[in-house]
Amino acid sequence: MEKKRYNIYSEHLKNKYGEKVYKLPVNLPGTCPNRDGNVSVDGCTFCDEEGSGFECLPNDLSVKKQIEINKAFFIKRFKAKKFIVYFQAFTNTYMPLEEFKSCIIQAVKDPDVVGVSISTRPDCAASEYLDFLAKVKQRYNISIDVELGLQTVNYHSLIKINRGHTLAEYIDAALAIKSRGFNLVTHLILNLPYDTMTDVIENAKVVSALQSDYVKLHSLYIVKGTALSKDYQEEKFSLISLEEYVERVVTFVEYVSPDIVIQRIVGKGPQGNLDFCNWQTSWWKIKEMIDQKLEEENTFQGRKCNYLDGSAVRKEFM
Numbered sequence: 001m002e003k004k005r006y007n008i009y010s011e012h013l014k015n016k017y018g019e020k021v022y023k024l025p026v027n028l029p030g031t032c033p034n035r036d037g038n039v040s041v042d043g044c045t046f047c048d049e050e051g052s053g054f055e056c057l058p059n060d061l062s063v064k065k066q067i068e069i070n071k072a073f074f075i076k077r078f079k080a081k082k083f084i085v086y087f088q089a090f091t092n093t094y095m096p097l098e099e100f101k102s103c104i105i106q107a108v109k110d111p112d113v114v115g116v117s118i119s120t121r122p123d124c125a126a127s128e129y130l131d132f133l134a135k136v137k138q139r140y141n142i143s144i145d146v147e148l149g150l151q152t153v154n155y156h157s158l159i160k161i162n163r164g165h166t167l168a169e170y171i172d173a174a175l176a177i178k179s180r181g182f183n184l185v186t187h188l189i190l191n192l193p194y195d196t197m198t199d200v201i202e203n204a205k206v207v208s209a210l211q212s213d214y215v216k217l218h219s220l221y222i223v224k225g226t227a228l229s230k231d232y233q234e235e236k237f238s239l240i241s242l243e244e245y246v247e248r249v250v251t252f253v254e255y256v257s258p259d260i261v262i263q264r265i266v267g268k269g270p271q272g273n274l275d276f277c278n279w280q281t282s283w284w285k286i287k288e289m290i291d292q293k294l295e296e297e298n299t300f301q302g303r304k305c306n307y308l309d310g311s312a313v314r315k316e317f318m
Contacts, residue, residue, distance in 0.1 A: 005294040006253050006301040009214070009263040017114055022080045024070040024113075025088045027059040028103055032091045033124065039164035045227040046161060046220060059089070063106040071112065084115040084143075093120040093129040101132055108140045115143035117185065122148050123165040125173035134180045145214070146177045147185040153206045157194040162227070167206075174210045183213040185263065190248045191219050193237035200248045204255035205307055215260055217252065218267025219245055219286075221277040229275050242279040246289045250299065258302030265290060 004011075013021040033039040057066045067085060074080035085107040093100065107116055118133070125146065137144045148170060152158060155166040170186075177184045186207045190200055207215055220239070222232050231237060240248075249265060256262075266286045269277040278286060294300065 003300070005291065005299070006265070007258070007261040009261055012261045017082055019082060020078070020080070021082045021084055021114065022074045022078065023084045023086045023117070024067055024074070025057070025086050026063055026066045026070075026103075026107070027057055027061075027089050028063070028087055028092055028095065029059040030090045030092065030095045032121070033094055034121070034162070034164040039123070040162060042162055042227065044162055044164075045231070046222065048223040048226055063103045067107065067110055067113075071110075081112060082114045083110075083112050084117055084145075085110075085113055086117045086119070088119050090119075091121045091124050092118050093124045093126065097128055097132070100129060104133070104136055108136055108142050113142070115145065117145040117147060119147040119149070121165065122150065122169040122173040125176055127176065130176055130180055130182075133182065137181065143183065145183040145185050146173075147187060147216075148173055148177075149187045150207075151187065151189045152192055152195055152199055153202050154192075154195055154199045157192050157199070160194050161192065171210065174212065178211060184211070185214040185216060186212040187216045187218070188252075189220050190217055190252060191240050191245050193220075193239060197248060197251060200252050201255050204252045204305075208255075208257035208260065208305060209308060211257075212260055214263045215256065216264040216267075217249060217262065218264060218269075219278055221267075221269040222275040223270070224273045224275055232275055239276065242281060242286070242289070245279075246286070246293050249290050250293045250297065253294065253301045254299055254304040255307075256301060257305050257308075260301075262301070 010020070032043065035041065035043045057069060061069075067083075071080075071083060074083070087103070095103075104116060107113060116136075125148070130146075133144050133146075136142065150170045151161070151163065153167050153170075158166050174184055174186075188203050188207075190203070222229050253262070253265075266278075266283050268283045
């Protein structure tokens with residue numbers, strides 16, 4: 001039997017629900033405090049006008065309609081029976097509270113939906129929204145995932161990419177999410193041009209210390225017309241090689257807690273108007289390279305996770 005090198009999300013869901021579970025992306029109309037002037041008007045330097053929901057249906061369709069369309073596709077193609085509704089694009093806890101409530105209720109009333117995943121920013125995980133989700137979780141006996149786009153724990157890099165928040169907001173949001181019994185999902189970019197391997201290791205340590213349930217890893221893609229694209233074309237920074245990126249992923253896996261499930265070990269990236277995406281290499285090829293590197297080095301998730309629970313005391317006296 002082949003040794004499992006890291007916790008794979010699809011296997012985790014199958015073990016949890018007894019069968020394969022499919023995600024239904026839902027695209028809500030909205031914006032972001034980093035775009036509308038609340039925090040900034042420029043947005044993150046890497047983000048285009050479509051937000052992150054490049055695989056979603058048009059947001060002028062109702063939540064119920066988007067779920068119906070996506071469900072029909074997965075049922076026909078895969079004979080799917082259980083689903084997680086994924087509110088993906090933009091900052092979903094930034095819309096008016098009553099509108100947010102309506103969208104969530106439309107999703108959880110579907111009898112085939114076993115979970116809801118809500119993508120947001122660390123500075124938008126307000127208690128009113130989380131308290132409502134806690135009531136939904138209890139009433140409908142449904143799993144709630146809250147996804148935070150952290151990208152990096154290096155707060156200097158967060159300033160450079162104009163995230164509009166630093167590490168403190170992530171810590172605050174993570175604690176609030178965990179205290180209500182939700183699953184915390186943390187998004188990380190492991191090849192930001194301002195980060196080093198030290199930051200990669202610290203990413204793993206911080207998400208482990210805060211007991212993130214899931215992580216999503218992806219490489220930086222550069223969309224034409226963004227502020228990041230302008231800097232890239234003017235050669236204000238350079239990107240690491242694919243081989244070094246693979247090494248960063250392997251190192252992250254080694255340092256991250258063995259309890260965390262890796263929802264995504266490499267991102268697909270959008271199609272189209274790009275300056276850079278995945279070194280012009282297919283995502284599955286990069287995944288193969290990561291898997292091969294883990295195998296060659298005979299390493300695995302959590303092998304170097306020896307820094308928690310008073311590690312110096314345990315090393316000295318136990």
